[in-house]
Amino acid sequence: MSSPASQIRLLLVEDVPQVAQYVRGLLDAQQSIKLVDVVADGGRVASQVQQLRPDVVIVDWLLQGRTKARRVVELVREVGPGIPLVVLTVPQSPVEPNAAAGIAGVLAMPFSGFELVNVINAAHQKASSVETAGRSSVVAVYAPKGGVGRTTLAFNLAVALASQGRKTCLVDACFQFGDLRSLLKVPADAPSILDLPTDRIGEADLADVLWRDPSRIDILLAPSRVELAEMISARDVEKVLSLLRRVYEAVVIDLPATLGDVTLAILDAADTILEIVTYDSTTLRNTQAVSDAFRAIGYAAAKLRYVLMRADSAGGIKAEDLARVLGRAPEHSIVSDGPLVVQANNEGVPFVLANPDAQVSRDVVAVAAAILKAPALAAVRR
């Protein structure tokens, strides 16, 4: 039977069989934590962490053998950054919790089942909240109308963020007609999100399926065939995003226009929604309808940032009319530059690198700069 997704997976590094047995007995009495393995040899910890992907690791501070506890702590931090460690010790060898050294909690023997569960839960919770707040920024590029420049903005924005030194992943969430496959001219057999395992996904699985673009971003592609899109569920996407948050400083997502379950799950998970608007009456009508929907869902106003695409092509619509529909002036504007944008897209290169001095490139870099100022990403560099 598979374990519930909310269960905390624990790896115990313990060479004293009686202690391992004691911990096992305490955990048998409850459901929230699952002991995935007991490793007695510190030298095997790295491979077990990579293979089992625990949520929390407990290490006996008095571990014997060639690989001592301090080294185990370092190894876990190397192969599983973000996995919290709890140190098990005796009162005669006190250890202080030390976040900088990777020690999220300490358990001194003898301890009760209650103490054991509490320290694991606290370590896990702290790590998860760091994971979802303050370590990376998830930006969803959305528009309730096709052909307005979502893929173009998502690609160039991701490259602009990577050029600022942020480890960036671009996700093609247009699962039916993944535009990035054709834009980047990837081979038909290049793996997609569907090649990830459906249960627990680890960094190694991700590394196997990501497409690495010369512009220094990693890309999670959409499936290569239209009918495969329906195999992707909202839950799958949530799991992938939660891992991407852990691995990348910035995650940019190219979304389709339709608001289905999967798109809504991504919008929910995003820190920022960049919604593209244009001077076009159909786009504006749809934008109004969507902003009503977003209000009903309860998205904070600050989560949504409007990007006026082709800002210099008003087509008879006044800036005041646009502001009335949006309830405010758009936060960002990107000019129209057909010759550069179309050629760059046709060649599969980002215009922000091909011609960084062009106004359209500067405009996208300004959007990237605003994202970098948002609390989550600003915190990464502090």
Ligand SMILES: Nc1ncnc2c1ncn2[C@@H]1O[C@H](COP(=O)(O)OP(=O)(O)OP(=O)(O)O)[C@@H](O)[C@H]1O
């Ligand atoms: N700022 C711009 N100036 C000029 N042309 C642009 C600009 N942004 C996008 N385009 C062009 O607009 C067209 C649509 O862009 P894109 O494919 O990025 O839109 P989309 O919203 O992803 O469309 P789809 O609904 O097909 O997914 C492309 O031909 C692109 O080159």
Ligand SMILES: [Mg+2]
């Ligand atoms: Mg597109």
